[in-house]
Amino acid sequence: MLFRCNILALVGGRSNAICPVNKVMIWDDHQSQCIGEISLRSEVKSVELQRHHIVVILMQKIYVYKFADLKLLHQIETTANPKGLCVVLQSSGQMVPGRVEHYASKRTRFIMAHDSRIAAFALSQDGTLLATASSKGTLVRVFNTLDGSLLQEVRRGADRAEIYSLAFSSTAQWLAVSSDKGTVHVFSLKADFGTLNNDRLHNTSESHVSSSSMISSLSFMKGILPRYFSSEWSVAQFRLHEGLQYVVAFGHRKNTVLILGMDGSFYRRQFDPMTGGEMTQLEYYNFLKPEETL
Structure with a gap:
Protein backbone atom coordinates (compact mmCIF):
# COMPACT_ATOMS: atom_id res chain seq x y z
CA MET A 1 0.00 0.00 0.00
CA LEU A 2 1.21 3.50 -0.82
CA PHE A 3 1.05 5.34 2.51
CA ARG A 4 -2.63 5.32 3.54
CA CYS A 5 -4.14 5.96 0.13
CA ASN A 6 -6.16 3.73 -2.19
CA ILE A 7 -3.21 2.52 -4.31
CA LEU A 8 -1.95 -1.02 -3.69
CA ALA A 9 0.54 -3.37 -5.36
CA LEU A 10 -0.75 -6.93 -5.78
CA VAL A 11 1.33 -9.97 -6.70
CA GLY A 12 -0.05 -13.28 -7.91
CA GLY A 13 -0.03 -16.31 -5.63
CA ARG A 14 0.89 -19.92 -6.27
CA SER A 15 -2.59 -21.46 -6.17
CA ASN A 16 -5.97 -20.25 -7.48
CA ALA A 17 -4.51 -16.81 -8.22
CA ILE A 18 -5.97 -14.42 -10.80
CA CYS A 19 -2.46 -13.51 -12.03
CA PRO A 20 0.92 -15.32 -12.11
CA VAL A 21 3.72 -14.93 -9.59
CA ASN A 22 5.80 -12.92 -12.08
CA LYS A 23 3.26 -10.11 -12.48
CA VAL A 24 2.66 -6.97 -10.37
CA MET A 25 -0.77 -5.32 -10.54
CA ILE A 26 -1.18 -1.69 -9.45
CA TRP A 27 -4.67 -1.59 -7.98
CA ASP A 28 -6.81 1.50 -7.34
CA ASP A 29 -9.19 0.45 -4.59
CA HIS A 30 -11.27 3.60 -5.02
CA GLN A 31 -12.01 2.74 -8.66
CA SER A 32 -11.91 -1.03 -7.93
CA GLN A 33 -9.77 -1.65 -10.98
CA CYS A 34 -6.22 -2.34 -12.11
CA ILE A 35 -4.50 0.83 -13.36
CA GLY A 36 -1.19 -0.73 -14.37
CA GLU A 37 0.71 -4.00 -14.76
CA ILE A 38 4.37 -4.99 -14.67
CA SER A 39 5.36 -8.40 -16.04
CA LEU A 40 8.75 -9.95 -15.33
CA ARG A 41 10.56 -13.14 -16.30
CA SER A 42 10.81 -14.63 -12.81
CA GLU A 43 8.89 -14.74 -9.54
CA VAL A 44 8.31 -11.46 -7.72
CA LYS A 45 9.53 -11.74 -4.13
CA SER A 46 8.24 -8.38 -2.86
CA VAL A 47 7.21 -4.87 -3.92
CA GLU A 48 7.93 -1.49 -2.32
CA LEU A 49 5.93 1.63 -3.19
CA GLN A 50 7.23 5.17 -3.03
CA ARG A 51 5.52 8.41 -4.02
CA HIS A 52 7.30 8.49 -7.38
CA HIS A 53 8.65 4.95 -7.77
CA ILE A 54 7.68 1.29 -7.76
CA VAL A 55 10.42 -1.08 -6.63
CA VAL A 56 10.10 -4.75 -7.61
CA ILE A 57 12.37 -7.28 -5.92
CA LEU A 58 13.26 -10.60 -7.57
CA MET A 59 15.59 -13.36 -6.40
CA GLN A 60 18.75 -11.70 -7.73
CA LYS A 61 17.64 -8.41 -9.21
CA ILE A 62 15.76 -5.24 -8.28
CA TYR A 63 13.86 -3.10 -10.79
CA VAL A 64 12.92 0.52 -10.14
CA TYR A 65 10.02 1.93 -12.20
CA LYS A 66 8.61 5.41 -12.51
CA PHE A 67 5.15 5.45 -10.92
CA ALA A 68 3.56 7.79 -13.45
CA ASP A 69 4.17 5.76 -16.62
CA LEU A 70 5.85 2.51 -15.35
CA LYS A 71 9.03 3.37 -17.22
CA LEU A 72 12.01 1.28 -16.10
CA LEU A 73 14.60 3.55 -14.44
CA HIS A 74 17.11 1.25 -12.75
CA GLN A 75 18.21 -2.39 -12.69
CA ILE A 76 20.22 -3.53 -9.67
CA GLU A 77 21.99 -6.87 -9.46
CA THR A 78 21.93 -8.45 -5.97
CA THR A 79 22.98 -11.66 -4.29
CA ALA A 80 20.35 -14.35 -3.75
CA ASN A 81 17.44 -12.69 -1.94
CA PRO A 82 14.76 -15.36 -1.32
CA LYS A 83 12.88 -13.20 1.20
CA GLY A 84 12.76 -10.19 -1.11
CA LEU A 85 14.40 -7.96 1.48
CA CYS A 86 14.48 -4.30 0.50
CA VAL A 87 13.78 -1.01 2.24
CA VAL A 88 12.92 2.19 0.38
CA LEU A 89 13.22 5.55 2.09
CA GLN A 90 10.00 7.46 1.39
CA SER A 91 11.55 10.92 1.42
CA SER A 92 14.25 10.26 -1.20
CA GLY A 93 15.60 7.75 -3.67
CA GLN A 94 17.79 5.87 -1.22
CA MET A 95 17.31 2.11 -1.17
CA VAL A 96 18.71 -0.75 0.87
CA PRO A 97 18.59 -4.20 -0.76
CA GLY A 98 21.16 -5.83 1.55
CA ARG A 99 23.57 -3.05 0.70
CA VAL A 100 23.22 0.71 1.04
CA GLU A 101 22.76 2.46 -2.30
CA HIS A 102 22.86 6.28 -2.37
CA TYR A 103 21.25 7.17 -5.68
CA ALA A 104 21.60 10.90 -5.14
CA SER A 105 25.40 10.69 -5.05
CA LYS A 106 25.72 7.50 -7.13
CA ARG A 107 27.64 5.82 -4.32
CA THR A 108 27.25 2.21 -3.23
CA ARG A 109 28.34 1.23 0.27
CA PHE A 110 28.52 -2.39 1.40
CA ILE A 111 28.05 -3.08 5.10
CA MET A 112 29.33 -6.38 6.50
CA ALA A 113 26.54 -6.58 9.02
CA HIS A 114 26.63 -10.24 10.15
CA ASP A 115 28.54 -13.47 9.59
CA SER A 116 25.32 -15.29 8.60
CA ARG A 117 22.63 -14.32 6.08
CA ILE A 118 20.61 -11.15 6.75
CA ALA A 119 17.04 -12.01 7.76
CA ALA A 120 15.53 -8.55 8.29
CA PHE A 121 16.46 -4.88 8.26
CA ALA A 122 14.89 -1.44 8.58
CA LEU A 123 15.74 2.20 7.91
CA SER A 124 15.08 5.14 10.19
CA GLN A 125 12.75 7.80 8.80
CA ASP A 126 15.60 10.08 7.73
CA GLY A 127 17.60 7.20 6.23
CA THR A 128 20.69 7.75 8.39
CA LEU A 129 20.29 4.55 10.42
CA LEU A 130 20.08 0.92 9.35
CA ALA A 131 19.06 -1.86 11.77
CA THR A 132 19.91 -5.43 10.75
CA ALA A 133 19.28 -8.94 12.08
CA SER A 134 20.78 -12.19 10.82
CA SER A 135 19.30 -15.65 10.37
CA LYS A 136 20.58 -16.52 13.86
CA GLY A 137 18.27 -13.85 15.32
CA THR A 138 20.22 -13.29 18.54
CA LEU A 139 21.75 -9.87 17.85
CA VAL A 140 20.44 -6.70 16.21
CA ARG A 141 22.93 -4.13 14.97
CA VAL A 142 22.47 -0.45 14.14
CA PHE A 143 24.70 1.17 11.51
CA ASN A 144 25.34 4.65 10.23
CA THR A 145 24.35 4.53 6.53
CA LEU A 146 26.60 7.49 5.69
CA ASP A 147 29.88 5.74 6.51
CA GLY A 148 28.80 2.15 7.32
CA SER A 149 30.06 2.30 10.90
CA LEU A 150 28.53 0.16 13.65
CA LEU A 151 26.81 2.38 16.21
CA GLN A 152 25.17 -0.09 18.57
CA GLU A 153 24.55 -3.79 19.11
CA GLU A 162 13.60 -15.99 13.09
CA ILE A 163 13.28 -12.21 13.11
CA TYR A 164 10.04 -11.12 11.43
CA SER A 165 10.31 -7.35 11.58
CA LEU A 166 12.30 -4.36 12.82
CA ALA A 167 11.02 -0.81 13.27
CA PHE A 168 12.49 2.52 14.37
CA SER A 169 10.45 5.07 16.25
CA SER A 170 9.98 8.42 14.47
CA THR A 171 12.74 9.99 16.57
CA ALA A 172 15.04 6.94 16.23
CA GLN A 173 15.21 6.73 20.03
CA TRP A 174 13.61 3.28 20.12
CA LEU A 175 13.83 0.09 18.08
CA ALA A 176 11.14 -2.62 18.10
CA VAL A 177 11.79 -6.26 17.14
CA SER A 178 9.43 -9.21 16.61
CA SER A 179 10.40 -12.87 16.16
CA ASP A 180 9.01 -16.40 16.07
CA LYS A 181 9.65 -16.67 19.81
CA GLY A 182 6.42 -14.75 20.38
CA THR A 183 7.95 -11.77 22.18
CA VAL A 184 8.09 -8.19 20.93
CA HIS A 185 11.11 -6.31 22.28
CA VAL A 186 11.71 -2.55 22.49
CA PHE A 187 15.33 -1.40 22.73
CA SER A 188 16.67 2.01 23.67
CA LEU A 189 19.07 3.51 21.11
CA LYS A 190 21.73 5.39 23.02
CA ALA A 191 23.16 7.73 20.37
CA ASP A 192 21.66 11.12 19.62
CA PHE A 193 20.90 10.28 16.01
CA GLY A 194 19.43 13.69 15.35
CA THR A 195 23.01 15.00 15.53
CA LEU A 196 24.66 11.86 14.23
CA ASN A 197 27.48 13.60 12.41
CA ASN A 198 28.54 15.34 15.60
CA ASP A 199 28.86 12.00 17.44
CA ARG A 200 27.03 13.28 20.50
CA LEU A 201 25.17 11.06 22.96
CA HIS A 202 21.73 11.59 24.47
CA ASN A 203 21.90 13.67 27.62
CA THR A 204 18.22 13.45 28.57
CA SER A 205 17.44 11.74 31.86
CA GLU A 206 14.85 9.50 30.22
CA SER A 207 17.36 8.07 27.74
CA HIS A 208 19.99 7.65 30.47
CA VAL A 209 17.69 5.63 32.70
CA SER A 210 16.38 3.35 29.97
CA SER A 211 19.80 2.73 28.45
CA SER A 212 21.37 1.76 31.76
CA SER A 213 18.46 -0.50 32.66
CA MET A 214 19.04 -2.82 29.73
CA ILE A 215 22.78 -3.42 30.16
CA SER A 216 23.84 -6.61 31.95
CA SER A 217 24.99 -6.18 35.55
CA LEU A 218 28.17 -8.02 34.56
CA SER A 219 29.05 -5.52 31.84
CA PHE A 220 31.89 -4.17 34.02
CA MET A 221 33.72 -7.45 33.22
CA LYS A 222 33.57 -6.83 29.49
CA GLY A 223 36.59 -8.39 27.82
CA ILE A 224 36.89 -11.07 30.50
CA LEU A 225 33.55 -12.85 30.26
CA PRO A 226 31.94 -13.80 26.91
CA ARG A 227 30.16 -10.97 25.03
CA TYR A 228 26.78 -12.35 26.13
CA PHE A 229 27.34 -11.02 29.67
CA SER A 230 27.99 -7.45 28.50
CA SER A 231 25.04 -7.36 26.10
CA GLU A 232 22.42 -4.62 25.92
CA TRP A 233 18.94 -6.06 26.43
CA SER A 234 15.47 -4.77 25.66
CA VAL A 235 13.80 -2.17 27.86
CA ALA A 236 10.24 -3.42 27.34
CA GLN A 237 8.61 -6.64 26.16
CA PHE A 238 5.23 -8.01 25.12
CA ARG A 239 4.60 -11.76 24.92
CA LEU A 240 2.41 -13.16 22.15
CA HIS A 241 1.72 -16.58 20.61
CA GLU A 242 4.98 -18.33 19.76
CA GLY A 243 5.47 -19.31 16.12
CA LEU A 244 2.95 -16.83 14.70
CA GLN A 245 4.28 -14.05 12.48
CA TYR A 246 3.84 -10.49 13.78
CA VAL A 247 4.81 -7.13 12.27
CA VAL A 248 5.64 -4.22 14.59
CA ALA A 249 5.56 -0.44 14.25
CA PHE A 250 5.45 2.60 16.54
CA GLY A 251 2.23 4.55 16.95
CA HIS A 252 1.72 8.32 16.81
CA ARG A 253 1.01 8.35 20.54
CA LYS A 254 4.17 8.57 22.62
CA ASN A 255 5.74 5.25 23.69
CA THR A 256 3.15 3.09 21.95
CA VAL A 257 3.81 0.03 19.80
CA LEU A 258 1.44 -1.36 17.15
CA ILE A 259 1.50 -5.10 16.47
CA LEU A 260 -0.27 -6.86 13.61
CA GLY A 261 -0.44 -10.66 13.48
CA MET A 262 -0.96 -12.88 10.44
CA ASP A 263 -4.01 -14.33 12.23
CA GLY A 264 -5.75 -10.95 11.90
CA SER A 265 -4.91 -9.76 15.41
CA PHE A 266 -4.06 -6.14 16.17
CA TYR A 267 -2.54 -4.88 19.42
CA ARG A 268 -1.74 -1.39 20.63
CA ARG A 269 0.60 -1.47 23.61
CA GLN A 270 2.34 1.20 25.68
CA PHE A 271 5.71 0.91 27.41
CA ASP A 272 7.18 2.88 30.28
CA PRO A 273 10.62 4.24 29.24
CA MET A 274 11.64 4.74 32.88
CA THR A 275 10.76 1.37 34.44
CA GLY A 276 10.49 -0.82 31.32
CA GLY A 277 9.23 -4.37 31.72
CA GLU A 278 5.96 -5.77 30.38
CA MET A 279 4.01 -3.39 28.15
CA THR A 280 0.46 -2.30 29.01
CA GLN A 281 -2.27 -3.28 26.58
CA LEU A 282 -4.36 -0.35 25.32
CA GLU A 283 -6.31 -2.00 22.52
CA TYR A 284 -6.92 -5.38 20.90
CA TYR A 285 -8.90 -6.26 17.80
CA ASN A 286 -9.05 -9.28 15.50
CA PHE A 287 -10.06 -8.39 11.95
CA LEU A 288 -10.84 -12.02 11.12
CA LYS A 289 -12.66 -12.75 14.41
CA PRO A 290 -14.48 -9.56 15.49
CA GLU A 291 -16.17 -11.43 18.35
CA GLU A 292 -12.77 -11.68 20.10
CA THR A 293 -12.32 -7.90 20.28
CA LEU A 294 -11.67 -6.60 23.79
Missing part, protein backbone atom coordinates in the same frame (compact mmCIF):
# COMPACT_ATOMS: atom_id res chain seq x y z
CA VAL A 154 21.61 -5.11 21.16
CA ARG A 155 20.66 -8.66 22.10
CA ARG A 156 17.22 -10.19 21.54
CA GLY A 157 18.12 -13.46 23.29
CA ALA A 158 20.57 -16.32 23.54
CA ASP A 159 18.81 -18.94 21.43
CA ARG A 160 18.23 -18.82 17.67
CA ALA A 161 15.09 -17.13 16.38
Whole structure:
Protein backbone atom coordinates (compact mmCIF):
# COMPACT_ATOMS: atom_id res chain seq x y z
CA MET A 1 0.00 0.00 0.00
CA LEU A 2 1.21 3.50 -0.82
CA PHE A 3 1.05 5.34 2.51
CA ARG A 4 -2.63 5.32 3.54
CA CYS A 5 -4.14 5.96 0.13
CA ASN A 6 -6.16 3.73 -2.19
CA ILE A 7 -3.21 2.52 -4.31
CA LEU A 8 -1.95 -1.02 -3.69
CA ALA A 9 0.54 -3.37 -5.36
CA LEU A 10 -0.75 -6.93 -5.78
CA VAL A 11 1.33 -9.97 -6.70
CA GLY A 12 -0.05 -13.28 -7.91
CA GLY A 13 -0.03 -16.31 -5.63
CA ARG A 14 0.89 -19.92 -6.27
CA SER A 15 -2.59 -21.46 -6.17
CA ASN A 16 -5.97 -20.25 -7.48
CA ALA A 17 -4.51 -16.81 -8.22
CA ILE A 18 -5.97 -14.42 -10.80
CA CYS A 19 -2.46 -13.51 -12.03
CA PRO A 20 0.92 -15.32 -12.11
CA VAL A 21 3.72 -14.93 -9.59
CA ASN A 22 5.80 -12.92 -12.08
CA LYS A 23 3.26 -10.11 -12.48
CA VAL A 24 2.66 -6.97 -10.37
CA MET A 25 -0.77 -5.32 -10.54
CA ILE A 26 -1.18 -1.69 -9.45
CA TRP A 27 -4.67 -1.59 -7.98
CA ASP A 28 -6.81 1.50 -7.34
CA ASP A 29 -9.19 0.45 -4.59
CA HIS A 30 -11.27 3.60 -5.02
CA GLN A 31 -12.01 2.74 -8.66
CA SER A 32 -11.91 -1.03 -7.93
CA GLN A 33 -9.77 -1.65 -10.98
CA CYS A 34 -6.22 -2.34 -12.11
CA ILE A 35 -4.50 0.83 -13.36
CA GLY A 36 -1.19 -0.73 -14.37
CA GLU A 37 0.71 -4.00 -14.76
CA ILE A 38 4.37 -4.99 -14.67
CA SER A 39 5.36 -8.40 -16.04
CA LEU A 40 8.75 -9.95 -15.33
CA ARG A 41 10.56 -13.14 -16.30
CA SER A 42 10.81 -14.63 -12.81
CA GLU A 43 8.89 -14.74 -9.54
CA VAL A 44 8.31 -11.46 -7.72
CA LYS A 45 9.53 -11.74 -4.13
CA SER A 46 8.24 -8.38 -2.86
CA VAL A 47 7.21 -4.87 -3.92
CA GLU A 48 7.93 -1.49 -2.32
CA LEU A 49 5.93 1.63 -3.19
CA GLN A 50 7.23 5.17 -3.03
CA ARG A 51 5.52 8.41 -4.02
CA HIS A 52 7.30 8.49 -7.38
CA HIS A 53 8.65 4.95 -7.77
CA ILE A 54 7.68 1.29 -7.76
CA VAL A 55 10.42 -1.08 -6.63
CA VAL A 56 10.10 -4.75 -7.61
CA ILE A 57 12.37 -7.28 -5.92
CA LEU A 58 13.26 -10.60 -7.57
CA MET A 59 15.59 -13.36 -6.40
CA GLN A 60 18.75 -11.70 -7.73
CA LYS A 61 17.64 -8.41 -9.21
CA ILE A 62 15.76 -5.24 -8.28
CA TYR A 63 13.86 -3.10 -10.79
CA VAL A 64 12.92 0.52 -10.14
CA TYR A 65 10.02 1.93 -12.20
CA LYS A 66 8.61 5.41 -12.51
CA PHE A 67 5.15 5.45 -10.92
CA ALA A 68 3.56 7.79 -13.45
CA ASP A 69 4.17 5.76 -16.62
CA LEU A 70 5.85 2.51 -15.35
CA LYS A 71 9.03 3.37 -17.22
CA LEU A 72 12.01 1.28 -16.10
CA LEU A 73 14.60 3.55 -14.44
CA HIS A 74 17.11 1.25 -12.75
CA GLN A 75 18.21 -2.39 -12.69
CA ILE A 76 20.22 -3.53 -9.67
CA GLU A 77 21.99 -6.87 -9.46
CA THR A 78 21.93 -8.45 -5.97
CA THR A 79 22.98 -11.66 -4.29
CA ALA A 80 20.35 -14.35 -3.75
CA ASN A 81 17.44 -12.69 -1.94
CA PRO A 82 14.76 -15.36 -1.32
CA LYS A 83 12.88 -13.20 1.20
CA GLY A 84 12.76 -10.19 -1.11
CA LEU A 85 14.40 -7.96 1.48
CA CYS A 86 14.48 -4.30 0.50
CA VAL A 87 13.78 -1.01 2.24
CA VAL A 88 12.92 2.19 0.38
CA LEU A 89 13.22 5.55 2.09
CA GLN A 90 10.00 7.46 1.39
CA SER A 91 11.55 10.92 1.42
CA SER A 92 14.25 10.26 -1.20
CA GLY A 93 15.60 7.75 -3.67
CA GLN A 94 17.79 5.87 -1.22
CA MET A 95 17.31 2.11 -1.17
CA VAL A 96 18.71 -0.75 0.87
CA PRO A 97 18.59 -4.20 -0.76
CA GLY A 98 21.16 -5.83 1.55
CA ARG A 99 23.57 -3.05 0.70
CA VAL A 100 23.22 0.71 1.04
CA GLU A 101 22.76 2.46 -2.30
CA HIS A 102 22.86 6.28 -2.37
CA TYR A 103 21.25 7.17 -5.68
CA ALA A 104 21.60 10.90 -5.14
CA SER A 105 25.40 10.69 -5.05
CA LYS A 106 25.72 7.50 -7.13
CA ARG A 107 27.64 5.82 -4.32
CA THR A 108 27.25 2.21 -3.23
CA ARG A 109 28.34 1.23 0.27
CA PHE A 110 28.52 -2.39 1.40
CA ILE A 111 28.05 -3.08 5.10
CA MET A 112 29.33 -6.38 6.50
CA ALA A 113 26.54 -6.58 9.02
CA HIS A 114 26.63 -10.24 10.15
CA ASP A 115 28.54 -13.47 9.59
CA SER A 116 25.32 -15.29 8.60
CA ARG A 117 22.63 -14.32 6.08
CA ILE A 118 20.61 -11.15 6.75
CA ALA A 119 17.04 -12.01 7.76
CA ALA A 120 15.53 -8.55 8.29
CA PHE A 121 16.46 -4.88 8.26
CA ALA A 122 14.89 -1.44 8.58
CA LEU A 123 15.74 2.20 7.91
CA SER A 124 15.08 5.14 10.19
CA GLN A 125 12.75 7.80 8.80
CA ASP A 126 15.60 10.08 7.73
CA GLY A 127 17.60 7.20 6.23
CA THR A 128 20.69 7.75 8.39
CA LEU A 129 20.29 4.55 10.42
CA LEU A 130 20.08 0.92 9.35
CA ALA A 131 19.06 -1.86 11.77
CA THR A 132 19.91 -5.43 10.75
CA ALA A 133 19.28 -8.94 12.08
CA SER A 134 20.78 -12.19 10.82
CA SER A 135 19.30 -15.65 10.37
CA LYS A 136 20.58 -16.52 13.86
CA GLY A 137 18.27 -13.85 15.32
CA THR A 138 20.22 -13.29 18.54
CA LEU A 139 21.75 -9.87 17.85
CA VAL A 140 20.44 -6.70 16.21
CA ARG A 141 22.93 -4.13 14.97
CA VAL A 142 22.47 -0.45 14.14
CA PHE A 143 24.70 1.17 11.51
CA ASN A 144 25.34 4.65 10.23
CA THR A 145 24.35 4.53 6.53
CA LEU A 146 26.60 7.49 5.69
CA ASP A 147 29.88 5.74 6.51
CA GLY A 148 28.80 2.15 7.32
CA SER A 149 30.06 2.30 10.90
CA LEU A 150 28.53 0.16 13.65
CA LEU A 151 26.81 2.38 16.21
CA GLN A 152 25.17 -0.09 18.57
CA GLU A 153 24.55 -3.79 19.11
CA VAL A 154 21.61 -5.11 21.16
CA ARG A 155 20.66 -8.66 22.10
CA ARG A 156 17.22 -10.19 21.54
CA GLY A 157 18.12 -13.46 23.29
CA ALA A 158 20.57 -16.32 23.54
CA ASP A 159 18.81 -18.94 21.43
CA ARG A 160 18.23 -18.82 17.67
CA ALA A 161 15.09 -17.13 16.38
CA GLU A 162 13.60 -15.99 13.09
CA ILE A 163 13.28 -12.21 13.11
CA TYR A 164 10.04 -11.12 11.43
CA SER A 165 10.31 -7.35 11.58
CA LEU A 166 12.30 -4.36 12.82
CA ALA A 167 11.02 -0.81 13.27
CA PHE A 168 12.49 2.52 14.37
CA SER A 169 10.45 5.07 16.25
CA SER A 170 9.98 8.42 14.47
CA THR A 171 12.74 9.99 16.57
CA ALA A 172 15.04 6.94 16.23
CA GLN A 173 15.21 6.73 20.03
CA TRP A 174 13.61 3.28 20.12
CA LEU A 175 13.83 0.09 18.08
CA ALA A 176 11.14 -2.62 18.10
CA VAL A 177 11.79 -6.26 17.14
CA SER A 178 9.43 -9.21 16.61
CA SER A 179 10.40 -12.87 16.16
CA ASP A 180 9.01 -16.40 16.07
CA LYS A 181 9.65 -16.67 19.81
CA GLY A 182 6.42 -14.75 20.38
CA THR A 183 7.95 -11.77 22.18
CA VAL A 184 8.09 -8.19 20.93
CA HIS A 185 11.11 -6.31 22.28
CA VAL A 186 11.71 -2.55 22.49
CA PHE A 187 15.33 -1.40 22.73
CA SER A 188 16.67 2.01 23.67
CA LEU A 189 19.07 3.51 21.11
CA LYS A 190 21.73 5.39 23.02
CA ALA A 191 23.16 7.73 20.37
CA ASP A 192 21.66 11.12 19.62
CA PHE A 193 20.90 10.28 16.01
CA GLY A 194 19.43 13.69 15.35
CA THR A 195 23.01 15.00 15.53
CA LEU A 196 24.66 11.86 14.23
CA ASN A 197 27.48 13.60 12.41
CA ASN A 198 28.54 15.34 15.60
CA ASP A 199 28.86 12.00 17.44
CA ARG A 200 27.03 13.28 20.50
CA LEU A 201 25.17 11.06 22.96
CA HIS A 202 21.73 11.59 24.47
CA ASN A 203 21.90 13.67 27.62
CA THR A 204 18.22 13.45 28.57
CA SER A 205 17.44 11.74 31.86
CA GLU A 206 14.85 9.50 30.22
CA SER A 207 17.36 8.07 27.74
CA HIS A 208 19.99 7.65 30.47
CA VAL A 209 17.69 5.63 32.70
CA SER A 210 16.38 3.35 29.97
CA SER A 211 19.80 2.73 28.45
CA SER A 212 21.37 1.76 31.76
CA SER A 213 18.46 -0.50 32.66
CA MET A 214 19.04 -2.82 29.73
CA ILE A 215 22.78 -3.42 30.16
CA SER A 216 23.84 -6.61 31.95
CA SER A 217 24.99 -6.18 35.55
CA LEU A 218 28.17 -8.02 34.56
CA SER A 219 29.05 -5.52 31.84
CA PHE A 220 31.89 -4.17 34.02
CA MET A 221 33.72 -7.45 33.22
CA LYS A 222 33.57 -6.83 29.49
CA GLY A 223 36.59 -8.39 27.82
CA ILE A 224 36.89 -11.07 30.50
CA LEU A 225 33.55 -12.85 30.26
CA PRO A 226 31.94 -13.80 26.91
CA ARG A 227 30.16 -10.97 25.03
CA TYR A 228 26.78 -12.35 26.13
CA PHE A 229 27.34 -11.02 29.67
CA SER A 230 27.99 -7.45 28.50
CA SER A 231 25.04 -7.36 26.10
CA GLU A 232 22.42 -4.62 25.92
CA TRP A 233 18.94 -6.06 26.43
CA SER A 234 15.47 -4.77 25.66
CA VAL A 235 13.80 -2.17 27.86
CA ALA A 236 10.24 -3.42 27.34
CA GLN A 237 8.61 -6.64 26.16
CA PHE A 238 5.23 -8.01 25.12
CA ARG A 239 4.60 -11.76 24.92
CA LEU A 240 2.41 -13.16 22.15
CA HIS A 241 1.72 -16.58 20.61
CA GLU A 242 4.98 -18.33 19.76
CA GLY A 243 5.47 -19.31 16.12
CA LEU A 244 2.95 -16.83 14.70
CA GLN A 245 4.28 -14.05 12.48
CA TYR A 246 3.84 -10.49 13.78
CA VAL A 247 4.81 -7.13 12.27
CA VAL A 248 5.64 -4.22 14.59
CA ALA A 249 5.56 -0.44 14.25
CA PHE A 250 5.45 2.60 16.54
CA GLY A 251 2.23 4.55 16.95
CA HIS A 252 1.72 8.32 16.81
CA ARG A 253 1.01 8.35 20.54
CA LYS A 254 4.17 8.57 22.62
CA ASN A 255 5.74 5.25 23.69
CA THR A 256 3.15 3.09 21.95
CA VAL A 257 3.81 0.03 19.80
CA LEU A 258 1.44 -1.36 17.15
CA ILE A 259 1.50 -5.10 16.47
CA LEU A 260 -0.27 -6.86 13.61
CA GLY A 261 -0.44 -10.66 13.48
CA MET A 262 -0.96 -12.88 10.44
CA ASP A 263 -4.01 -14.33 12.23
CA GLY A 264 -5.75 -10.95 11.90
CA SER A 265 -4.91 -9.76 15.41
CA PHE A 266 -4.06 -6.14 16.17
CA TYR A 267 -2.54 -4.88 19.42
CA ARG A 268 -1.74 -1.39 20.63
CA ARG A 269 0.60 -1.47 23.61
CA GLN A 270 2.34 1.20 25.68
CA PHE A 271 5.71 0.91 27.41
CA ASP A 272 7.18 2.88 30.28
CA PRO A 273 10.62 4.24 29.24
CA MET A 274 11.64 4.74 32.88
CA THR A 275 10.76 1.37 34.44
CA GLY A 276 10.49 -0.82 31.32
CA GLY A 277 9.23 -4.37 31.72
CA GLU A 278 5.96 -5.77 30.38
CA MET A 279 4.01 -3.39 28.15
CA THR A 280 0.46 -2.30 29.01
CA GLN A 281 -2.27 -3.28 26.58
CA LEU A 282 -4.36 -0.35 25.32
CA GLU A 283 -6.31 -2.00 22.52
CA TYR A 284 -6.92 -5.38 20.90
CA TYR A 285 -8.90 -6.26 17.80
CA ASN A 286 -9.05 -9.28 15.50
CA PHE A 287 -10.06 -8.39 11.95
CA LEU A 288 -10.84 -12.02 11.12
CA LYS A 289 -12.66 -12.75 14.41
CA PRO A 290 -14.48 -9.56 15.49
CA GLU A 291 -16.17 -11.43 18.35
CA GLU A 292 -12.77 -11.68 20.10
CA THR A 293 -12.32 -7.90 20.28
CA LEU A 294 -11.67 -6.60 23.79
